[in-house]
Amino acid sequence: MKRDTVCRLCSACCPVEVDIEEGRLVSAERKSFLPPGKRLNCPKLKAAPDIVYSPVRLTRPLVKDKKGLGGAFREAKWDEALDLVAGRFKYFKDRHGPETVCWFRGMAADWGAPWDYSNRLMNAFGSPNTIGNGSVCHVARDMAHNYTYGNMTLAQPRDSGCIIIWGKNDQNTAPSACEAILYARDHGAKLIVIDPVRTGFAKMADLWLQIKPGYDGQLAMSMINEIIINGLYEREFVKRFTLGFEELKRASSLYPAEEVAERMWLTPDMIREAARVYATTKPACIIDGNGLDMQIQVFQSTRAVCMLRALTGNLDKNGGDLIPQPVPMRDIKLKEMLPKDIPPITVDYRLFNEFHKHWGLQVQSCLIDSILDRRPYPIRMLIVQSGNPAVTMTDSNRVKKALESLEFLVVIDLFMTRTAELADVILPAAGCFEETQLNRAYTRNNLVVLQNQVIDWQGESRPNWKIIFELAKRLGMEKEFPWRTAEEAINYQLAPSGITTEMLRKNPEGLCAVETEYEKFQKKGFDTPSGKVEFFSERLRTAGHMPVPFMDGRNTDPISFSGQVKEDNIIGISGEKTNLFTHTQFHNIPVLLKAEPEAYVDIHPEDGQQRGIISGDMLRIKTPRGCIRMQARLSDVVHPGSIQIAWGWGEVDPELSINNLTDDYRRDPVTGTPSNRVFMCEIEKV
Ligand SMILES: Nc1nc2c(c(=O)[nH]1)N[C@H]1C(S)=C(S)[C@@H](COP(=O)(O)OP(=O)(O)OC[C@H]3O[C@@H](n4cnc5c(=O)[nH]c(N)nc54)[C@H](O)[C@@H]3O)O[C@H]1N2
Ligand SMILES: Nc1nc2c(c(=O)[nH]1)N[C@H]1C(S)=C(S)[C@@H](COP(=O)(O)OP(=O)(O)OC[C@H]3O[C@@H](n4cnc5c(=O)[nH]c(N)nc54)[C@H](O)[C@@H]3O)O[C@H]1N2
Ligand code: SF4
Numbered sequence: 153m154k155r156d157t158v159c160r161l162c163s164a165c166c167p168v169e170v171d172i173e174e175g176r177l178v179s180a181e182r183k184s185f186l187p188p189g190k191r192l193n194c195p196k197l198k199a200a201p202d203i204v205y206s207p208v209r210l211t212r213p214l215v216k217d218k219k220g221l222g223g224a225f226r227e228a229k230w231d232e233a234l235d236l237v238a239g240r241f242k243y244f245k246d247r248h249g250p251e252t253v254c255w256f257r258g259m260a261a262d263w264g265a266p267w268d269y270s271n272r273l274m275n276a277f278g279s280p281n282t283i284g285n286g287s288v289c290h291v292a293r294d295m296a297h298n299y300t301y302g303n304m305t306l307a308q309p310r311d312s313g314c315i316i317i318w319g320k321n322d323q324n325t326a327p328s329a330c331e332a333i334l335y336a337r338d339h340g341a342k343l344i345v346i347d348p349v350r351t352g353f354a355k356m357a358d359l360w361l362q363i364k365p366g367y368d369g370q371l372a373m374s375m376i377n378e379i380i381i382n383g384l385y386e387r388e389f390v391k392r393f394t395l396g397f398e399e400l401k402r403a404s405s406l407y408p409a410e411e412v413a414e415r416m417w418l419t420p421d422m423i424r425e426a427a428r429v430y431a432t433t434k435p436a437c438i439i440d441g442n443g444l445d446m447q448i449q450v451f452q453s454t455r456a457v458c459m460l461r462a463l464t465g466n467l468d469k470n471g472g473d474l475i476p477q478p479v480p481m482r483d484i485k486l487k488e489m490l491p492k493d494i495p496p497i498t499v500d501y502r503l504f505n506e507f508h509k510h511w512g513l514q515v516q517s518c519l520i521d522s523i524l525d526r527r528p529y530p531i532r533m534l535i536v537q538s539g540n541p542a543v544t545m546t547d548s549n550r551v552k553k554a555l556e557s558l559e560f561l562v563v564i565d566l567f568m569t570r571t572a573e574l575a576d577v578i579l580p581a582a583g584c585f586e587e588t589q590l591n592r593a594y595t596r597n598n599l600v601v602l603q604n605q606v607i608d609w610q611g612e613s614r615p616n617w618k619i620i621f622e623l624a625k626r627l628g629m630e631k632e633f634p635w636r637t638a639e640e641a642i643n644y645q646l647a648p649s650g651i652t653t654e655m656l657r658k659n660p661e662g663l664c665a666v667e668t669e670y671e672k673f674q675k676k677g678f679d680t681p682s683g684k685v686e687f688f689s690e691r692l693r694t695a696g697h698m699p700v701p702f703m704d705g706r707n708t709d710p711i712s713f714s715g716q717v718k719e720d721n722i723i724g725i726s727g728e729k730t731n732l733f734t735h736t737q738f739h740n741i742p743v744l745l746k747a748e749p750e751a752y753v754d755i756h757p758e759d760g761q762q763r764g765i766i767s768g769d770m771l772r773i774k775t776p777r778g779c780i781r782m783q784a785r786l787s788d789v790v791h792p793g794s795i796q797i798a799w800g801w802g803e804v805d806p807e808l809s810i811n812n813l814t815d816d817y818r819r820d821p822v823t824g825t826p827s828n829r830v831f832m833c834e835i836e837k838v
């Protein structure tokens with residue numbers, strides 16, 4: 153039997169058709185606008201049955217009677233495990249205040265409704281501390297878009313004449329976006345890639361800017377300067393719809409191509425050419441990605457990139473960058489129930505805490521500050537849902553110390569992870585094919601597609617929504633969580649859109665909540681305080697941040713530890729996300745591991761020769777935070793002077809965990825983002 157749903161094995165959220173035989177998932181296929189021969193395959197989706205039916209899935213709640221890594225887990229019934237967790241919620245609330253309990257969200261299981269449910273539970277409980285990982289993943293970028301033109305845009309590459317891919321690798325991480333880019337290429341679109349690594353897109357690009365990692369903001373300013381001095385901007389749009397053009401002109405004049413190119417490993421002509429092609433080919437879009445995230449300048453760099461879209465008049469055009477039309481929904485987070493006088497642990501990042509009505513709190517590093525430095529107060533009990541912070545958070549040694557010193561740790565996951573093994577209680581979650589949910593990717597813009605439960609929960613695992621609803625009941629929140637099914641809760645939340653789960657099941661391709669409209673700013677302006685695109689932001693100035701990006705003209709080094717380097721140090725780049733794994737996930741699935749059995753450090757042949765390193769040598773890589781060991785692979789995908797270190801392998805072996813090397817002390821002042829993307833490191837053969 154064929155069923156429709158949305159895959160959530162990574163955050164690309166592809167609509168898929170799955171084949172179910174006698175209640176078992178036997179195969180799944182991505183839907184695509186391309187004819188079958190041209191579609192991209194996803195190896196993770198192909199391995200979906202291996203993932204769902206993996207013999208190492210957690211299928212029973214586990215409880216540890218003795219704390220720490222040494223303590224052994226025993227199986228427990230759901231009632232016992234949930235009673236125990238609810239009891240600890242009450243204990244810490246009575247003893248130390250509700251705010252000492254924190255709910256931490258990773259990237260899996262979606263940012264959609266399940267995120268709203270955890271927020272709702274915590275708000276009703278009285279703790280402001282529901283924290284996501286958006287400071288390192290896209291929410292920091294979202295804020296930069298938001299502070300420039302009110303919303304994070306959605307690039308429309310399929311109908312573009314020119315596409316800039318800026319620190320993104322959709323070939324591996326988002327096949328449907330990749331298909332749109334390839335389609336546009338086939339129809340004559342120009343392609344510019346800005347990436348320090350020669351990705352598949354870089355190979356096929358008309359122009360590849362192999363930028364020095366972290367220098368994206370200064371590059372964007374230099375491109376802005378070229379566009380302005382050559383009169384290539386859309387005068388009419390700038391005049392009517394933007395604020396602060398003169399200030400931007402002044403700031404960008406501090407980054408002339410001939411002066412700044414060399415410091416970012418480029419030539420002045422490359423910068424000029426990229427600016428000219430982008431500004432003179434219409435429509436054009438910019439796809440920005442994770443290459444900008446995890447940088448200590450992510451906010452201002454992304455703001456500068458956003459300004460390119462506005463200067464060239466590509467905002468809210470088909471083939472340009474669409475201002476989304478979110479699906480009208482109820483805000484179910486119950487923030488009004490929070491006591492007013494308890495600050496969240498992310499209190500130092502007020503603008504980031506408040507910029508968006510959905511995102512809530514995202515500065516995950518503050519969790520570690522709170523546990524270890526008791527700043528602004530200590531978190532004592534932590535619930536980790538769908539994340540593996542012991543491996544994925546910056547400066548793992550500090551993170552592990554924090555997790556180990558918690559008084560009570562609950563982990564909700566499908567597998568035993570490096571984080572879960574530290575827990576006192578593990579609650580086994582059902583996977584994405586086993587639960588119906590409102591998927592955030594399909595509420596950000598007008599089309600809603602349902603993520604549908606297509607098979608039963610495995611063993612005693614439970615869907616995320618059910619775990620939260622059951623816990624809520626034990627915390628006396630029957631009134632706040634009256635729903636018995638996922639459908640009831642979704643229908644309540646979706647009511648303002650007029651769409652129900654029943655309607656969505658009848659329309660597996662999705663339903664449009666609002667008619668698509670372009671150039672909405674003509675009638676409504678932009679969703680900023682001034683109603684205009686804000687090159688200059690008064691809000692930022694008042695809060696003590698730079699109102700125009702990089703206006704101080706300083707070349708502040710964006711790379712961690714650059715003040716402390718020795719001569720032979722090299723830039724470490726956290727490597728691509730390959731299409732076989734999702735972060736730390738699926739290294740335990742034999743078919744996927746077979747396709748990529750080992751982790752590598754890519755080192756340029758010139759650097760290899762200088763240091764006597766050949767492919768296959770084992771390297772020790774060291775920073776002031778820690779060290780790892782990984783196998784070398786000579787490759788010219790990287791620039792001399794930099795290495796690319798494989799990502800996500802810390803789950804397999806802590807000696808392969810790149811976040812042993814990363815730094816959490818220097819952070820973006822607006823979004824609290826540390827640099828787990830680029831850092832100086834020492835390498836030596838062992
Ligand atoms: N150095 C470095 N650090 C990085 C990155 C990098 O590139 N380099 N990437 C960053 C980015 S962009 C992100 S988003 C983060 C990711 O950080 P995490 O979210 O911690 O990453 P994952 O390894 O995907 O962990 C997700 C966990 O959720 C579990 N899970 C999967 N589905 C479900 C479900 O339905 N319910 C529940 N309860 N659990 C589920 C999985 O088994 C897995 O253990 O890492 C960040 N850290
Ligand atoms: N297969 C798979 N798919 C995924 C995920 C996964 O783990 N696996 N994770 C999901 C998640 S949570 C996310 S956030 C997305 C991320 O999706 P992407 O944004 O595509 O993620 P990455 O592969 O981390 O990196 C993007 C590119 O940035 C480049 N880069 C590194 N440093 C810099 C820099 O300083 N400047 C510039 N301009 N570029 C730089 C890298 O070389 C890489 O090519 O993917 C999602 N999809
Ligand atoms: S790209 Fe991600 S969401 Fe899409 S099918 Fe593959 S694993 Fe699933």
Ligand SMILES: [Mo]
Pocket residue numbers: 259288289290
């Ligand atoms: Mo992410």
